[in-house]
Amino acid sequence: MDVKKIGVVGAGTMGNGIAHVAAMNGYDVVMVDVKDELLERAFATITKNLDRMVKKEKITEADKQAALEKIRPSTELKELADCDIVIEAVTEDLSIKLDVFRQMDSICKQDAILASNTSSISITQLAAVTGRPEMVIGMHFMNPVPVMKLVEIVKGLQTSDSTYKIVHDLAEKLGKTPVLVNDYPGFISNRVLMPMINEACWALMQGVATKEAIDTVMKLGMAHPMGPFELADLIGLDVCLAIMEVLYEGFSDSKYRPCPLLRNMVKAGYLGRKTKRGFYTYE
Secondary structure, eight states: OOOOEEEEEOOSHHHHHHHHHHHHTTOEEEEEOSOHHHHHHHHHHHHHHHHHHHHTTSSOHHHHHHHHHHEEEESOGGGGTTOSEEEEOOOSOHHHHHHHHHHHHHHSOTTOEEEEOOSSSOHHHHHTTSSOGGGEEEEEEOSSTTTOOEEEEEEOTTOOHHHHHHHHHHHHHTTOEEEEEESSTTTTHHHHHHHHHHHHHHHHHTTSSOHHHHHHIIIIIHOOSSOHHHHHHHHOHHHHHHHHHHHHHHHOOGGGOOOHHHHHHHHTTOOBGGGTBSSSBOO
């Protein structure tokens, strides 16, 4: 199948980033969310990011306008009917994702691939609620999508080799580096990353060091571009907690038990940059 039109469900940080990258690479994009104001905010974000690229002389003003014209925002899932692939990028909640996949399956054409940008939820489980499980796959982009090169391509138990090949090739056409992983909790990126962030939370809670000290150790000692608390604030503490819960439940192993401090931060509504307060405070 030659992919020409891409649907994106969810216009948040990841969804608008995926729409941005797809449009920049010449694909027609349908970006769907539940409210017009969410779509307007997403379109403004894409415009701002493209303006930044123009200012850095990475693209021209004409390139920017061409990309924006490729994106059609909508509050109606039925607008996805003629897309060749639809990438779900809604909140990291299993029940919400299952409902979205049921709806996409009923709306999208029979040969459309249904992909999920989930960072930890089972692709096999999402595929099972559709009538096309062999055409369901994970396409896990990294944040920020326009900058980060990696895409984890996750094969569920039912995913066909032909579906994988189409999505692998699409990722490369989007300028990304696809890496194949199998469907186990957290895949690879978050199975390795989130326990590190969680362990940093334990160290902070137990008074081993301050958050600033822990971040400095990881940046200067391990050459990480961001410390674990800076990164957690960027990702969102609610997302970090949700992924740790998936790991804990999926493996039934105490080493994945979410730190109580992380739980309390989320209960308090201190979710990181998006709420202006997480481990650090943002103006």
